[in-house]
Each structure stands twice: as structure tokens, then as C-alpha cells.
Amino acid sequence: MQDSDVMAKMAASMVEGGEDSFRKIFKFYRRRNPPPDLSDVIDFSRCAPVNLDTAAVSDVEATRVGLQPVREWRAFGLRGHPGTRSRQSLNKVWMRAVWFNSVRLPAGKREARTLLERLRWVTLGYHYNWDTKTYSPSSHTPFPRDLHLLSAHVTAACGFPGFISEAGILNYYRSDSSLGIHVDESELDHTRPLLSFSFGQSAIFLLGGPRRQDPPRAMLMHSGDVMVMSGPSRLLYHAVPRILPAPPGRLALETGGSIQTPPPQEGSVVEPVSEEEWAVCSRYIQSSRVNVTVRQVLAPGQKFPETPRSHQTTDPGQTDGYDDGENGKRKRSSSDSPYAAETH
Ligand SMILES: O=C(O)CCC(=O)C(=O)O
Numbered sequence: 001m002q003d004s005d006v007m008a009k010m011a012a013s014m015v016e017g018g019e020d021s022f023r024k025i026f027k028f029y030r031r032r033n034p035p036p037d038l039s040d041v042i043d044f045s046r047c048a049p050v051n052l053d054t055a056a057v058s059d060v061e062a063t064r065v066g067l068q069p070v071r072e073w074r075a076f077g078l079r080g081h082p083g084t085r086s087r088q089s090l091n092k093v094w095m096r097a098v099w100f101n102s103v104r105l106p107a108g109k110r111e112a113r114t115l116l117e118r119l120r121w122v123t124l125g126y127h128y129n130w131d132t133k134t135y136s137p138s139s140h141t142p143f144p145r146d147l148h149l150l151s152a153h154v155t156a157a158c159g160f161p162g163f164i165s166e167a168g169i170l171n172y173y174r175s176d177s178s179l180g181i182h183v184d185e186s187e188l189d190h191t192r193p194l195l196s197f198s199f200g201q202s203a204i205f206l207l208g209g210p211r212r213q214d215p216p217r218a219m220l221m222h223s224g225d226v227m228v229m230s231g232p233s234r235l236l237y238h239a240v241p242r243i244l245p246a247p248p249g250r251l252a253l254e255t256g257g258s259i260q261t262p263p264p265q266e267g268s269v270v271e272p273v274s275e276e277e278w279a280v281c282s283r284y285i286q287s288s289r290v291n292v293t294v295r296q297v298l299a300p301g302q303k304f305p306e307t308p309r310s311h312q313t314t315d316p317g318q319t320d321g322y323d324d325g326e327n328g329k330r331k332r333s334s335s336d337s338p339y340a341a342e343t344h
């Protein structure tokens, strides 16, 4: 990096009037009136592609988890952020699997619809404790096999073989939801990548630097996109200030379009979902966004410490958080939205 770049970065991250540049940019994109100018938002379809390890996942293995062969995937890297983002058109099979693994509600019931409207997050595997900001062996359910295989194949193709999916966090966003500035560092092993799968409506994702106030870059996340935060990018601050309508064609889960439904495969590992449940899910994502992050918590052979440490990753000055635009800012607790604060 040139000296002038360093100076510019430092200047940009200086706190002005109590607000650092990440918060300013977060608020800029969150603003409703007037709506923000989106011309600086990076659309990955226009970025330089990066190579994937096409030999890491066989065509048969890819097909079994409902994916195209790795050579068909399109992957892009963000300059200055070594770590990979791949877009590979996850399909209806995967949206179904994610739904199956998280939301099991009877279709058409009024209470179910109300519950769905209020749904903000679900945890899988080692369940994250939002109060202590820790995972623990005493709060654990088996991680879904299909979601693990998907994650293992994606990470292997990105050059990280041997990924073990141990925890998952699903975030449910309505059109006015946002996710505050945070870093994911509660996992005990940070050398493993973090995966993020998006479905439904689109989002602006802000990726900052290793310090909370570092200015972020804004990028678009669409339905079917997969993001892999790895290496130095694994511990960067990030946030989702805004949900945007999915571009035409990107949400074509019902009838094909860019997100195809492959025919049922022999040996498929993806759990089936009834048409009734799928109807609830597909209606839900017409107006909402679902994001799943998959994390490896422990290094191979590592154990949880005897006395769990409380993880303090919160920036004390930060008050942006997950809020649904109706009830204002929420405080994070185990009984409410996890995203009132900033880190997890
Ligand atoms: O919704 C997203 O794209 C990001 C989610 C996220 O950062 C998280 O769950 O830690």
C-alpha cells in the first residue's frame, strides 16, 4: 500500500463528530429518504474471476448435494481482501434444505404466519449464546449433514479442505431489517473460513477492515450467492445496512431462471421438503432475505476450555444493531434478536 493510501485510509477512519467512517457509511446505505446512491456498490458479476480447485470436488459429489460441477461455478475475489467470494447459483434444492433445517411450521395457519413474521434468527450445531458470546458443548444438536456437505464442498473448492461445520446462524431479514457492525470471532479457531449463503431478497453487505472504524466497501449479495471469508478476511468487520428487492430473474425459484431446480438425483443427500412447506418458504422469500453462516468452532482435536471465557468483541461506542425498523433498536439477549449489539 502506498503512503498516500495509508494517509487517506487513516483520515477516512478518523472519528468525526463522534462517528467513524464505518458508521457513517452504514447510515448512508440505511437511509430511507432520500434513498442512497448505489453507484459505489460493487456487483461481483463485474469483478475479476478467481480460480477454484476443480479437482477438489468430483462432479458426482457436487451433483449429490444439488450443485453444478465446480468448473461451472463463477468465483470472484475482492481486491485488497484476500479471501474468496464465490457465486454458484445455489438452487431451489438448497433453499428447501435450509428451510427444512431451520423452520418447520405448518403451512397456512395464522399463528405460523405470525411466528414467521417475528422470526429473526435460528442457530444450528453448537448453539451460540448471545449473552456470553460463546459456544459451549452443553448446548449442542447435531449439525445437519446436508448443510455440512454443501459447506465442505464449497470450502474445498476454494482451497480449504477438511472444513468441519460445527455451528450455523440463520438470519431472517424483512425489507426494513439490518445487521449491525460486527466481527465473528467467538469461534475458537479462526484459521478456518466462514461461509455465508444468501437466499431471497438482495442485500448491501459492507466489508470493512480489522478495526471497527476502518471504512468499508459496499457490495451486493443476491439470492444463491455464497461468500467465503477466509485468511485475513476472516476477521474483518462487516454489516448489512439494507435489504433491496431481488433483481428480476434472480429469485426464479419456482420456474427455473438463473436458479435452476435440478431433477432429483440418485444418492442425493439433500433432505426433501413437502410442497406445502415449500409454498410457505417461497412465499416468505418473495419479501424477505434468509442468510446462513456456517462456522467451524474448534480446530481438529481442540476441546472447549473448562471455564468458558466470555468473549468480549463489542466496540463500546457502537450502537448500530439489528433493528426491524418498527420497534427501533433492540437489545440483544437470548430471548430476542441477537443483533442488537455488534459482534458475535
Ligand atoms: O446476512 C449476512 O449477509 C451476514 C450475516 C452475518 O454477518 C452473520 O451472521 O454473522
Ligand SMILES: [Mn+2]
Pocket: 182, 183, 184, 238
Ligand atoms: Mn457476521
